[in-house]
Amino acid sequence: MTNTTLTIPAKNGGSFDAYVAMPEGVSPDNPAPCVIVIQEIFGVNNGLRGKCNWLASQGFIAIAPDLFWRVEPKIELSDQIPEQLQRAFDLFGQFDIDKGIEDLKQTLHTIKGHANSNGNVGCLGYCLGGKLAYLLACHSDVKASIGYYGVGIENLLADAKSIKGKLMLHIAEKDGFVPPEAQTQIRQTLGGRDNIVLHSYPDMDHAFTREGGDNYDAGNAEIADSHSILFLKENLS
Amino acid sequence: MCSADPKELAKKSLMIMRELCDGNGATADSVQIKEARGEVLDMQGITHIELTHITEQERKVGKHIQGALLPNAQMLGAEIAQTIAKMGKNDESRKVITGKLLNRTDKGFSSHGEEINLPEFGIEYTTHEPCGSCQGQGGATCKRCNGRCQETCTQCHAKTMIPCRKCSGNGFTMGQDNKQQKCNFCFGHRQVACPLCQKRGTIKCRICNGAGKTKCDPCKGSGAFSVFTKLKIAIKTLFEMDRTSVPAPVVYAIENSGDKLVAQKHIDLISAESVRREDGGMAIHYKARFPYGDLVFSVNGKPITAHLFGNRGKMLKLKPFLEDMIEPGLEHLGRAAQGDGRVANLIKKASQYKLIASALLFVSSMPKKKAFMALKRKYPMGISNDAVMQIIKQSDQALGNVTRKPRYMGLGAGLIVTVLLIGGLLLTKTYAAIIVKMPHLIFEIILSTGLVALCGYLTTIIIKKFADKARSQAIGHLMAANTKMVAPAKTRTSGLYAYIGAAIILLIISEITRHVGLATPAWYPIK
Ligand SMILES: [Zn+2]
Ligand SMILES: [Zn+2]
Ligand SMILES: [Zn+2]
Ligand SMILES: [Zn+2]
Numbered sequence: 001m002t003n004t005t006l007t008i009p010a011k012n013g014g015s016f017d018a019y020v021a022m023p024e025g026v027s028p029d030n031p032a033p034c035v036i037v038i039q040e041i042f043g044v045n046n047g048l049r050g051k052c053n054w055l056a057s058q059g060f061i062a063i064a065p066d067l068f069w070r071v072e073p074k075i076e077l078s079d080q081i082p083e084q085l086q087r088a089f090d091l092f093g094q095f096d097i098d099k100g101i102e103d104l105k106q107t108l109h110t111i112k113g114h115a116n117s118n119g120n121v122g123c124l125g126y127c128l129g130g131k132l133a134y135l136l137a138c139h140s141d142v143k144a145s146i147g148y149y150g151v152g153i154e155n156l157l158a159d160a161k162s163i164k165g166k167l168m169l170h171i172a173e174k175d176g177f178v179p180p181e182a183q184t185q186i187r188q189t190l191g192g193r194d195n196i197v198l199h200s201y202p203d204m205d206h207a208f209t210r211e212g213g214d215n216y217d218a219g220n221a222e223i224a225d226s227h228s229i230l231f232l233k234e235n236l237s
Numbered sequence: 238m239c240s241a242d243p244k245e246l247a248k249k250s251l252m253i254m255r256e257l258c259d260g261n262g263a264t265a266d267s268v269q270i271k272e273a274r275g276e277v278l279d280m281q282g283i284t285h286i287e288l289t290h291i292t293e294q295e296r297k298v299g300k301h302i303q304g305a306l307l308p309n310a311q312m313l314g315a316e317i318a319q320t321i322a323k324m325g326k327n328d329e330s331r332k333v334i335t336g337k338l339l340n341r342t343d344k345g346f347s348s349h350g351e352e353i354n355l356p357e358f359g360i361e362y363t364t365h366e367p368c369g370s371c372q373g374q375g376g377a378t379c380k381r382c383n384g385r386c387q388e389t390c391t392q393c394h395a396k397t398m399i400p401c402r403k404c405s406g407n408g409f410t411m412g413q414d415n416k417q418q419k420c421n422f423c424f425g426h427r428q429v430a431c432p433l434c435q436k437r438g439t440i441k442c443r444i445c446n447g448a449g450k451t452k453c454d455p456c457k458g459s460g461a462f463s464v465f466t467k468l469k470i471a472i473k474t475l476f477e478m479d480r481t482s483v484p485a486p487v488v489y490a491i492e493n494s495g496d497k498l499v500a501q502k503h504i505d506l507i508s509a510e511s512v513r514r515e516d517g518g519m520a521i522h523y524k525a526r527f528p529y530g531d532l533v534f535s536v537n538g539k540p541i542t543a544h545l546f547g548n549r550g551k552m553l554k555l556k557p558f559l560e561d562m563i564e565p566g567l568e569h570l571g572r573a574a575q576g577d578g579r580v581a582n583l584i585k586k587a588s589q590y591k592l593i594a595s596a597l598l599f600v601s602s603m604p605k606k607k608a609f610m611a612l613k614r615k616y617p618m619g620i621s622n623d624a625v626m627q628i629i630k631q632s633d634q635a636l637g638n639v640t641r642k643p644r645y646m647g648l649g650a651g652l653i654v655t656v657l658l659i660g661g662l663l664l665t666k667t668y669a670a671i672i673v674k675m676p677h678l679i680f681e682i683i684l685s686t687g688l689v690a691l692c693g694y695l696t697t698i699i700i701k702k703f704a705d706k707a708r709s710q711a712i713g714h715l716m717a718a719n720t721k722m723v724a725p726a727k728t729r730t731s732g733l734y735a736y737i738g739a740a741i742i743l744l745i746i747s748e749i750t751r752h753v754g755l756a757t758p759a760w761y762p763i764k
Binding site: 004005006007009020027028109110112113114116117119 | 388390391392399402432437440441446
């Protein structure tokens, strides 16, 4: 696995960085599918780069764009340091969702043309990124999207009618940020569609796959991740 | 083939006539045959068979084949016309088609305007059409890369190298001892290979994904559409007969239900054979035979004419005469319907006529429309539909009159029970005790609705009991024979009042609870 940084031109001027993890042995003659890894409210930090490296080890070109660049470029925060946690929520407050989607579409466009890309791009996001992954599924031609415990999806269900690719949502049943009524709403609206898969995790709280986090649960994280890898391989190969 | 003897049929019809008249202002013995003339008639008819067809078309993206593949739409039209022409000439298919009618119990006799599908002759064709949007090419040259499959790299802008990020293109970095040292990322070259294009300067076109072409959307890149045409063959019938060869009432019967007359053996088909028309078309020719007679009955000395037709002595066109015979009964029924006098007595008098008695019985236990049908079945002849309708209507009104007072007495009794039930629940501590265990608004609403429904239902039962009693006083003598079959009396509008009353009582008692300091239902508005 090798890693590098790409500079991605933003739609209306300016540019932002994206961390890229490249699997071993891929080349223009042996191209690989791409996955955009969408950040939580902590920026493109060690944890998120770790997720990219993990995807690269599974054979995907993983790219994590710095979505907070408009407020503060290259920020990296930790959920374990109270001041940084507070800063993360501040940044989240200033974050413009529509601009975020626009930046993700630019990222999709760039990585699609990568010399080693097979042209099939998916996305995968956590928390804030889970919601963005859902929105990218609704408003772009991304082929497969995965959202881990996305917050606020219940208010955006009307957008689901324009989903063209495949969508997988991992729902933590005891998610402190997604009340049971919201989960029911999501299941009733999105459940049972051919192109949407919903996975539920009883007794799991928000961010149960974030290593080192308070709610981390190794067993359930492994189950969710293996669902995700299979889903990406099926839809992007 | 032998048609029944007209004399026998006359005897049979006398029995039918006696059945109609007996108990309706005449006795069985007072009905006699005054005159009878009968003969056996022969007639001829022909059912023409026309071949018709419909086509159903379905379009699908891509080239597929279902059934025979034809080069174009013109060939398809010609092929269909030819197929149908062949079918009309071919003996084998003619046999199958005429068999469709000849194998039926009515052999197609008098079938007119009937359409019969012939699924065994259905054929499917396919034609292929080029896609108009892409002229059959399946796609167009990609507009972004002009078919070159590549576009300029957005990272290095075709330079293949980008400035080193680590040393910002200086070639050296500051070491710990504040000395410059060679950048260990670009090894002093100040530039590194472009990570996006891998030093190619171009990247795969992201619109066509490096294919140089974009797929045509309407045909999904296949360049063609398949049109599946289903040819469905059917026949349409047309019946002709010599209308002057048989009496006019018989023409009417044959043209309107000739198939049933054959199937139920009212008339005999001496022969039914398929023939080739002069124009080559198909037809079935029939010879039919049936008895026919003119009859004059004498009922209470008055003459009544009837026509007898068919092996079972079906009576045609019997002029309505029963109305006149039950006239006195109708007058009593009319007065009962208007409530003019003692209704129960008037009903009793009217019901001395069997026809009116039947009407009262039917009406007492079924809706008016059903009662009409039942009475019509019992008296299919000799009385006009209007008269039957009138009798049903008046019987219903008369029964309503006789049960009115008792129904409202029943309503009163039911509402008293309602007051006791609802009061017993709300004006004691029972209600508070229940809702302490189930403190939900929804539960209280369900409980109250259920209570109103229960009380309303109890009241309707009480009303029915009261009405039953009054009804059996008026028409009990008619019901005695088959008491078990008779349904309970109708509640009419008082049934609705039972539920409305229960709801009002619940509201009043809820208001009372507010003033005496007892638990008020949660749904009850308190200002
Ligand atoms: Zn086309
Ligand atoms: Zn192109
Ligand atoms: Zn380049
Ligand atoms: Zn350098």
